[in-house]
Amino acid sequence: MKFSINRDTLLPPLQQIVSVIEKKQTMQILSNILMVIEADTLTMTGTDLEIQIVSRLSVIGAQPGTATLPARKFLDICRLLPPNTEIRIEQQGDMVKLATPRSRFSLSCLPAENYPEFAESQMENCFTISSGKLKKALDKTMFCMANQDVRYYLNGLLLHISNNALKLVASDGHRLSIYEDELETPTGLEARIIVPRKGVQELSRLLDDGDEPLQVSFSSNHIRIEVHNAVFSAKLVDSKYPDFGKVFQQSFLDPIAIPKPLLREALTRVAILANEKFRGVTFHFAADLLRINAHNPEHEEAEEELTIDYGKGEFSISFNAQYMLDAVSNLEGDTAELTIASNLSSCFINEPGQQVYKFIVMPMRL
Structure with a gap:
């Protein structure tokens, strides 16, 4: 594996991916980022087996290959390099060399074939929503989610789709937030899914306030959203959200x-x-x-x-x-x-x- 990339191009998606990776891991390789080079395209993957972010970038001078790099060390190096620095990255055995005009770094890597696969089920449903509308919906509700509640269905956010009606609900049992709006295109769907707390937080960081249409795909136990050059995936909470309608009656x-x-x-x-x-x-x-x-x-x-x-x-x-x-x-x-x-x-x-x-x-x- 060998390629060159500008530091300013690499840093934003790298920060997004590293935010998913837990600092303490039971599997050492989950502390690493998987990097794959194919046909002048760099694919970076980070996961904690519950949430995954995959980002794709164009690179120059690429030689195909795969490697896993220590995520936080790699991020810290890139973050502290001067803006607009060109980085040359090359794998040599069980080490990955990072070189700039003034700096040299060597990082140990683990075998890419040992990187765990994020097994997604077949996505049966999908709908389209603008990035800005979804971000606003998340921001108006996510602060009410519970944190490590024994009622684990509260440690997430309810996403309810009823044809072209969109409803997001979050509660910790003491307070509740509701966001209701309409989608531009009827979906023909009637579905209620619970997105986990960490997934909601990471997705909100990925989104911006623009009008770019996003495709949201989901099954009974997974959700996937393509945002710019990144793909966000998460396991859903396997539970039923409580009926909050009585508070209106x-x-x-x-x-x-x-x-x-x-x-x-x-x-x-x-x-x-x-x-x-x-x-x-x-x-x-x-x-x-x-x-x-x-x-x-x-x-x-x-x-x-x-x-x-x-x-x-x-x-x-x-x-x-x-x-x-x-x-x-x-x-x-x-x-x-x-x-x-x-x-x-x-x-x-x-x-x-x-x-x-x-x-x-x-x-x-x-």
């Missing part, structure tokens, strides 16, 4: 509109003195007034008052401050609309007149 109080910047700033200040473990803050609603307060075991207290347009009876409800801040910060407009269930069992946060995405935060007892 209840009576609600009238929506309360609050200026988003004022609410976010007040929450941020009050949260400083909230209990560090539970992060609880209490909302007291009264005639045209919202008081937000918090206290902690050191008997420290904080209180903020906001003028609002609310003329009904008084009531109080408590939330995790960080959950509320995450929801409010993901709104794009200048107004946050809070719609609270009549029995104070949940709170919807969205923008007035905006139906694409909404957030739900469950209250807590203080």
Whole structure:
């Protein structure tokens, strides 16, 4: 294997691939990147056996071959080289030589034939969506995913396709985010799949805000998306996502509109003195007034008052401050609309007149 490539061309896809590779591996070869040269094309592959990213680049002066390189060492070398540096890479036995006009490096490599295959099932379904729309859908929902929850179906994101209707849902059991939109082309599909947490995070990094159409292919246990010159693949979570529809089947109080910047700033200040473990803050609603307060075991207290347009009876409800801040910060407009269930069992946060995405935060007892 032998080829030359510009450092600035190599670095972005290399960073994407290395982000998939876990720092601690049970198989040493999974700490490496698989590099294959065929007909002036470099194919780089990184996987943790749950997620895989494959990137293809054009190279010059290529001699066919395969090798695996230590991923993070290779990335660190390329990242620290001067911009626009031409890198010559050549395999010599069980070593790979990297050379630039001023630098020389030798990296040990493992046999490419031992690199594990990412076995994908036959992709039975597919649909098309723009890169920008998919990225927005992920960004508006992924922050609500659980992390290492025993209910493993919550450690991921629900992707629901119903003909041309797209719905993404994420929840950690205490809060929930929903994104709903329409695809430009009807799919004829009715499918619900759960993309794992790490897969969602890596896919979001790959996507940009452009209008480039992406083909999303999936089966009952795998998903694959082609993004620019990269192919993203992931195993799906083998489970059924819980029915969250019941949260809508209840009576609600009238929506309360609050200026988003004022609410976010007040929450941020009050949260400083909230209990560090539970992060609880209490909302007291009264005639045209919202008081937000918090206290902690050191008997420290904080209180903020906001003028609002609310003329009904008084009531109080408590939330995790960080959950509320995450929801409010993901709104794009200048107004946050809070719609609270009549029995104070949940709170919807969205923008007035905006139906694409909404957030739900469950209250807590203080």
